Amino acid sequence: MNVYLVIILVILIGEYFLDLIVENLNVRRASPVLPQEFAAYYDADKYKKSQDYLKENTRFKLIKSGFFTSLILAFILAGGFNFVDRLARSFNLGPILTGLIFAGMLMLALRLLGTPFSVYRTFVIEEKYGF
Template sequence: MNIYLLFILTIIIGEYLLNVFVESLNVRSASPRLPEEFSGFYDSEKYRRSQEYLTVNTHFSLFKSTFFTIVTVSFILAGGFNVFDTLARAVSSNQ
């Protein structure tokens, strides 16, 4: 493995881990109870539903992010970019 590959993989995996950390903090801070400060301005049932939506949406987002990170890292390590580069050069008439 060369240094560029390690750098790119570190950036991809680091971004994924940071995203997981931030999203987990966001979900952990969600509360189904409406804060007292907003009780006169916002319906408590709507707030509870919005917090449920946040949780479900975040879990789906984490699943999607995990899937695409695995696919991207696998594609890089399997040499997928080299295959596409070779195909593009074969099709191109600029050589």
């Protein structure tokens, strides 16, 4: 393994675990009980519902993040970027269009893979909480 690959992998994995720690700290601090200072201004049931939504949305975000981090790591280690690069270069359209094709293919793949997560978030989680 080359040193740059190791650096990239460490950064990707480190960023994932840092996000995991931060989100867990955030969820732990979320209390279902409305702070006394806001009792006169905000409904306690709505506040509890918003905290439940935060927790469920955060769990879902971490699952999605874990999936995409694993996918990117596998893609890197399997030589996926090289494959997409060779595919983009096979059109022989010059460096600018080749770069655009390369980026476009990666963005399209990410968009397609992210669609089920977006659908679930919109039609299951958002619907459950009445948004």
